[in-house]
Structures are given as C-alpha cells and as structure tokens.
Amino acid sequence: MTRSAGNSCWIEGRTMRFSIHHATRFDFDQPSGHSIHDVRLTPKPASGQRIVSWRIDGPGKRSEWVDGHGNQVTTFSVAHQHEAVEIVVHGLYEYGGADQWLRYADTPSLPAPFWLRNAGLARHDASFDSLIDGLAERAADPAQRVAVLHELMERIAKRIAYKTGVSTVDTTAVEALARGAGVAQDDAHVFIACCRRLGVPARYVSGYLRNDDPDLHVGRTSHSWAEAWVPGLEWVGFDPANGISPRGDSLRVAVGLDYRDAAPVSGRRIGFGDAKMTVEASIRLVD
Incomplete structure (x- = not known):
C-alpha cells in the first residue's frame, strides 16, 4: 500500500x-x-x-x-x-509498522471535551462557516468522522495556498483563512478551528517530518499538523498542509490548543x- x-x-x-x-x-x-x-x-x-x-x-x-x-x-x-x-x-x-495512522499507547492527560475550547491562535468565528458547510451532521457520526475530516483537508487545500513568508508564529486561523495563504502551522490552526466549530475535539501537534522530499510541504524547521478525536479510535492525525494522515515518518514531540502551547x-x-x-x-x- x-x-x-x-x-x-x-x-x-x-x-x-x-x-x-x-x-x-x-x-x-x-x-x-x-x-x-x-x-x-x-x-x-x-x-x-x-x-x-x-x-x-x-x-x-x-x-x-x-x-x-x-x-x-x-x-x-x-x-x-x-x-x-x-x-x-x-x-x-x-x-517499521503497518498502521494506517499513528497510534499512541499513552493515556490522554486531558478529557476530549477540553480540546473544544475556542481560544488562542485556533479561535473560530462565523468566517469558517462556508468552509464547513454541510459537514456537521456527518462529522457527528463516529463512523463517518474520518472521511469527513479528510474532505475538510481537501477544502482547506483549495482555500489556503501553501506559501512561505506570508505569516508568522503569531498568525491566527482567522487571519490565515482571510489571507488564503500560509504554511503548515496556519493550515493546522484552520483545520483545528473548523473541527472545533463542528463540535469535534482537535489539538495542535508539533513534530518532525522529513524535509528532504520536494513533494512534501515541510519547511526548514519542525513541522505542524493536527489531531482530531474519533470515538473508538481516539486521536487520529491529519496533516492538512500535505493532505495526508501522518504516518511513521511524522514524529510527534508536543501537543497543545495551538502553536503557543506546543512551541518547540x-x-x-x-x-x-x-x-x-x-x-x-x-x-x-x-x-
């Protein structure tokens, strides 16, 4: 595969x-x-x-x-x-594993609803409603949630062009969405904001992904993606900058509500x- x-x-x-x-x-x-x-x-x-x-x-x-x-x-x-x-x-x-996504054995330190907080760099407002239009009912169904979140990544890719130099570590999800361009950190914040607006707990992940592959959107720093809560599967990773679910080349080092919580x-x-x-x-x- x-x-x-x-x-x-x-x-x-x-x-x-x-x-x-x-x-x-x-x-x-x-x-x-x-x-x-x-x-x-x-x-x-x-x-x-x-x-x-x-x-x-x-x-x-x-x-x-x-x-x-x-x-x-x-x-x-x-x-x-x-x-x-x-x-x-x-x-x-x-x-050397064969899992379809990254699975962790650690016990969550905080309950899933904590990650619904509308705060910080991933704060959401009504400007996100067009991006999540028609997804709420399916996102509420655990059996459909993963597919819906992959569709969300596709929508984000169409709205936000991957472009360096247009944002900073303090850029918010609202600003990135309005600008229509950003890097992995911005894509992760927008994805998290959309998830929380849909009622899906989501969190920011700081980590590493190989940057020797020109086909991957990874800068010359560490990488960023998101995790969303799926009942029965727990935390599932989503890398909206690359349109993929992180696999074994993505190494997690920290999680938080946004970049500031998980800054390297x-x-x-x-x-x-x-x-x-x-x-x-x-x-x-x-x-």
Whole structure:
C-alpha cells in the first residue's frame, strides 16, 4: 500500500530510518543577564516507531518537567551575561509498522471535551462557516468522522495556498483563512478551528517530518499538523498542509490548543534590545 502526497510514496512494511539535526539560535542586540528557554522537543513515539538515539544540548542549568498537556519539557537557564543562546537536537528514529495512522499507547492527560475550547491562535468565528458547510451532521457520526475530516483537508487545500513568508508564529486561523495563504502551522490552526466549530475535539501537534522530499510541504524547521478525536479510535492525525494522515515518518514531540502551547522552543530574558531567532532543521531518510 502507498500513501501519496504529490509524487511522494510511503512503502508499507519497510523499516525506514530518519536523522534529525535541529538548531535554534537566539542572538541578542544587547547582552542578557539571565535567560530561560523551554524546549518541547522530546519525542513521543507511536506504535511501530522507535527512537534510536536522541540528545538535546543547550547552555546553563538544565531541568526536566511535564507541562499540563503532558509534554516533556527541558528548560535551560543561563544566569550569567551572554549575547546568544543555541539549542541543538540530534536524533535518529525509525518506523517499521503497518498502521494506517499513528497510534499512541499513552493515556490522554486531558478529557476530549477540553480540546473544544475556542481560544488562542485556533479561535473560530462565523468566517469558517462556508468552509464547513454541510459537514456537521456527518462529522457527528463516529463512523463517518474520518472521511469527513479528510474532505475538510481537501477544502482547506483549495482555500489556503501553501506559501512561505506570508505569516508568522503569531498568525491566527482567522487571519490565515482571510489571507488564503500560509504554511503548515496556519493550515493546522484552520483545520483545528473548523473541527472545533463542528463540535469535534482537535489539538495542535508539533513534530518532525522529513524535509528532504520536494513533494512534501515541510519547511526548514519542525513541522505542524493536527489531531482530531474519533470515538473508538481516539486521536487520529491529519496533516492538512500535505493532505495526508501522518504516518511513521511524522514524529510527534508536543501537543497543545495551538502553536503557543506546543512551541518547540520558547523563552524569556532579562535585558534590553531585540532578539533574533534563527532555526535550521534537517530531517532526512538515511537508510
């Protein structure tokens, strides 16, 4: 069986290994006396996935904790004067399963209705009604929900062109829909907003997807998609930027109501001036 995204194919039954090098750097206009950076980049492998190796490197004092959404967080605290911070992830993961979508053994930390909250970057309003027209009755039927959400992805693809440089990490679903263009983060927020307006619990996923395949819409950073609640199946992934259900090459690291909850790296500092963030990620097939 194959999965298509453009000319890209997924070969079922073959063990595939992927390498990750992901660097996030902050350069400060003026030295900072203290900065703290929260890193949500510890993977949550699905059935059939295996983490071969994983390392997160960063400066200063390191601590580990779990946030309210069940994400593993690594915090780096630098308590001396500094002009830059760099956080780097090196990893290898592989997949050899045959599931039709990513399945997880972990127990949900929050009940499904929590993910109906109309808040944040995925907030919805009446501007989404034309996008979900005629879907509500079928979406309410668990037996039809997956098919309906695939149809929703198709509608989003027709309304929002994949285009870099037109949005930021603070762009809302309402803004992305009105603009009609965006990247994976925007597509995920619009999909989540539509799901919640239909009464379907949905959440934002931050993770990795190979970016060595020109037929996939993946930037030079980490990737974004969504998960929707389907009774009997629990959380099912949807990648509206690529029109697919994520498979074993998609590695989940964090979930949240929107990007801000699941941001790969977020921080705060004591000091003046601006901070410039640069991100470079390489996720490639190595076998």
